[in-house]
Amino acid sequence: MQCEETMVKVEKISFGYNSKKALKGIELEAGKGEFIGLMGPNGSGKTTLMRCINRLLTIQEGLIFLADHELKTLNMMDIAKLCTTIPASIPDDFSLKVRDFVALGRTPYVTNWWWEGDEDEKIVDEALEEFKVSDFSGRRLNELSTGEKARVLLAKGVVQRPKIMLVDEPSAHLDLKYQLQVMESLRSLSRKGITVITASHDINLLTKYCDKVILLSKGEIVDYGSPHDVVNEKAMQEVYGVDVSLVTKGDTIFVLPMKPSEPPTDAEIVKTGQRGMLA
Amino acid sequence: MSSEEVIDRWGRKRHAAKSRQGKAHGVKHAKLKLMTIIGLGLVSLTTLVILSLTFGTIKITFLDALDSTISLITKFGDPEGMNEMVIYHLRMPRAVAVIIVGAGLSAAGAIMQALIRNPLVDPYITGVSSGAGFAVTLAVLGGVYIGGLSVLTVPLSAIIGAVGAFFLTMILAEGAGGRAMSYVLSGVIIGIGLGAGNTLLMTFNAEQVHGILFWMFGSFAYITWEDAVIITVPVAICLFMVLMYARDLNTILLGDEQAQQLGLNTRRFKKIMVVLVSVLTALCVAFCGVIGFVGLIVPHVARIIVGGDHRLLLPASMMIGANVLLVADIACKTLMSPTELPIGAVISVIGVPFFAFLMLREGKRYAM
Numbered sequence: 068m069q070c071e072e073t074m075v076k077v078e079k080i081s082f083g084y085n086s087k088k089a090l091k092g093i094e095l096e097a098g099k100g101e102f103i104g105l106m107g108p109n110g111s112g113k114t115t116l117m118r119c120i121n122r123l124l125t126i127q128e129g130l131i132f133l134a135d136h137e138l139k140t141l142n143m144m145d146i147a148k149l150c151t152t153i154p155a156s157i158p159d160d161f162s163l164k165v166r167d168f169v170a171l172g173r174t175p176y177v178t179n180w181w182w183e184g185d186e187d188e189k190i191v192d193e194a195l196e197e198f199k200v201s202d203f204s205g206r207r208l209n210e211l212s213t214g215e216k217a218r219v220l221l222a223k224g225v226v227q228r229p230k231i232m233l234v235d236e237p238s239a240h241l242d243l244k245y246q247l248q249v250m251e252s253l254r255s256l257s258r259k260g261i262t263v264i265t266a267s268h269d270i271n272l273l274t275k276y277c278d279k280v281i282l283l284s285k286g287e288i289v290d291y292g293s294p295h296d297v298v299n300e301k302a303m304q305e306v307y308g309v310d311v312s313l314v315t316k317g318d319t320i321f322v323l324p325m326k327p328s329e330p331p332t333d334a335e336i337v338k339t340g341q342r343g344m345l346a
Numbered sequence: 347m348s349s350e351e352v353i354d355r356w357g358r359k360r361h362a363a364k365s366r367q368g369k370a371h372g373v374k375h376a377k378l379k380l381m382t383i384i385g386l387g388l389v390s391l392t393t394l395v396i397l398s399l400t401f402g403t404i405k406i407t408f409l410d411a412l413d414s415t416i417s418l419i420t421k422f423g424d425p426e427g428m429n430e431m432v433i434y435h436l437r438m439p440r441a442v443a444v445i446i447v448g449a450g451l452s453a454a455g456a457i458m459q460a461l462i463r464n465p466l467v468d469p470y471i472t473g474v475s476s477g478a479g480f481a482v483t484l485a486v487l488g489g490v491y492i493g494g495l496s497v498l499t500v501p502l503s504a505i506i507g508a509v510g511a512f513f514l515t516m517i518l519a520e521g522a523g524g525r526a527m528s529y530v531l532s533g534v535i536i537g538i539g540l541g542a543g544n545t546l547l548m549t550f551n552a553e554q555v556h557g558i559l560f561w562m563f564g565s566f567a568y569i570t571w572e573d574a575v576i577i578t579v580p581v582a583i584c585l586f587m588v589l590m591y592a593r594d595l596n597t598i599l600l601g602d603e604q605a606q607q608l609g610l611n612t613r614r615f616k617k618i619m620v621v622l623v624s625v626l627t628a629l630c631v632a633f634c635g636v637i638g639f640v641g642l643i644v645p646h647v648a649r650i651i652v653g654g655d656h657r658l659l660l661p662a663s664m665m666i667g668a669n670v671l672l673v674a675d676i677a678c679k680t681l682m683s684p685t686e687l688p689i690g691a692v693i694s695v696i697g698v699p700f701f702a703f704l705m706l707r708e709g710k711r712y713a714m
Contacts, residue, residue: 118603121607123603123606123607143606143609143610143611144609146607146609147607147608147609148609150607151607152603152604152607154601154603154604157600158463158599158600158601158604162649162653162654163596163599163653163654163655164653164654164655166372167596167653167654167655171596171597171600171608172608174593174597174608174609174610175608175609177593180590181592181593181657182373182376182377182657183373188372188373191372192372205371207653207654227608
């Protein structure tokens with residue numbers, strides 16, 4: 068997909084927790100309305116990258132631009148109006164009602180002292196209808212099923228009116244129907260012009276729905292492109308350490324994990340010239 | 347709509363659809379709810395205030411108390427006769443202090459529970475009560491008379507102790523990373539340290555501890571108009587300020603990262619809140635002693651009734667706190683009259699069964 072307008076530009080960024088580098092020289096560009104999937108094993112840097120993009124973590128090297136503005140030049144409210152983060156779960160231990168929770172998405176825009184204005188109310192009502200949560204908008208968060216919570220989180224993200232949406236594990240803990248529903252919703256949002264970047268362990272959902280995928284390993288980008296270009300048996304084996312089988316159905320490729328790859332023997336390492344691994 | 351009925355665990359019939367679903371009504375409904383809370387709270391508070399003015403060592407009937415109060419209000423003070431003198435000089439300042447302390451401690455509890463996202467937190471979590479206790483013991487045992495005013499020895503040393511303990515907690519918490527849990531742990535550590543110091547001081551001066559213990563148990567018996575004004579003005583200012591932050595308190599419930607991505611400077615916001623809560627609590631402790639239960643339980647009762655939205659929760663907590671503490675104070679004066687009971691113990695005795703009932707009835711829905 069050709070980018071008309073770059074919404075997220077990441078230039079050679081690095082970030083580390085103490086001395087451990089979690090991201091090394093990451094570069095990426097996401098255009099308006101693109102749906103990008105971040106894939107990679109645990110600890111590969113997917114969530115860290117998303118946290119750096121909305122400045123929840125401060126990068127140590129490199130530059131990030133959101134809608135052509137350098138991230139460091141933006142204040143927290145500016146970032147909140149450009150970019151929303153949708154977490155994998157809702158903290159529900161203090162019994163907020165669904166509507167109040169969704170309305171919190173208007174925080175960057177509310178100018179009144181206490182209550183949301185008429186315009187905010189209208190935007191919240193539209194989002195509640197769009198994600199089919201208005202029927203239970205008076206219920207408390209701790210009374211919702213996981214699928215309902217996922218829709219409520221999306222509604223809150225949308226009322227923030229972001230240009231960029233960062234979504235962490237959208238399909239976690241959801242059954243098959245809700246997994247597809249959530250991914251359909253995200254794709255639909257991207258088609259409306261929101262740049263969606265999502266991190267997930269579900270490779271099949273990412274390859275089915277995303278325009279581009281980024282394969283991360285140990286804080287570095289291994290490959291970046293269309294799912295057909297990035298997802299292949301060799302890459303999966305190298306990055307995930309798993310032997311996989313690929314099945315193609317229509318335009319979509321599906322990854323079937325077969326078994327954990329055997330670690331290479333010393334003789335194979337010597338033969339393939341990967342001597343460094345023996346050190 | 348389906349008319350399917352279900353029987354809940356209390357044996358009541360309910361419409362299944364209604365019990366599971368429920369549309370929210372938006373801002374207009376919330377405003378109406380807020381007005382109802384304030385209206386009901388004020389009606390009940392007015393009744394309780396008149397009741398509070400009738401009880402005490404000198405017998406005054408409810409109607410006489412009402413007459414005297416109206417007369418005092420129309421005259422802007424200036425009491426005449428025995429009843430008006432007793433009501434004006436002894437009982438009114440006490441009622442005013444009880445209301446403001448009840449509202450202050452309850453709001454402080456609601457704020458700290460939201461900041462730390464822990465339902466077991468109370469306003470004393472930053473070590474202020476232990477600091478105040480330690481300083482009062484030290485001052486009383488050392489025979490300190492601040493500025494020659496023996497009447498102010500206890501409140502002033504309590505404020506100094508509370509503020510000192512609070513700053514120690516802040517320094518420790520900030521040094522440990524400034525996270526919500528750092529404040530809790532630092533407060534607990536400072537509290538334990540000062541509490542232990544207090545115990546040791548009292549152990550070696552057993553003959554002088556009665557007065558200190560009486561203050562520690564909490565009492566409004568000796569509140570004068572001067573005390574009432576000293577508590578009311580700053581506590582009311584603090585309460586007004588925390589009400590202005592009600593929306594941000596909702597945001598902080600989502601966790602630090604979510605609050606930040608909504609544009610809230612969480613670190614700055616938490617510091618402001620912790621300072622406000624500590625000032626509130628220190629003032630309450632200084633004049634009225636350590637009153638438990640209100641700051642811990644009242645916010646939960648309010649949450650059960652109005653939900654977690656702080657724009658409703660804070661006013662509801664203040665109203666309930668003021669009412670509950672006033673009931674407890676009336677009980678202190680009347681149950682063993684003429685002996686005054688410690689209000690901290692009385693409020694717990696009244697409150698525990700009530701809260702247990704609420705917990706059994708609403709606990710599952712409230713996720714306790």
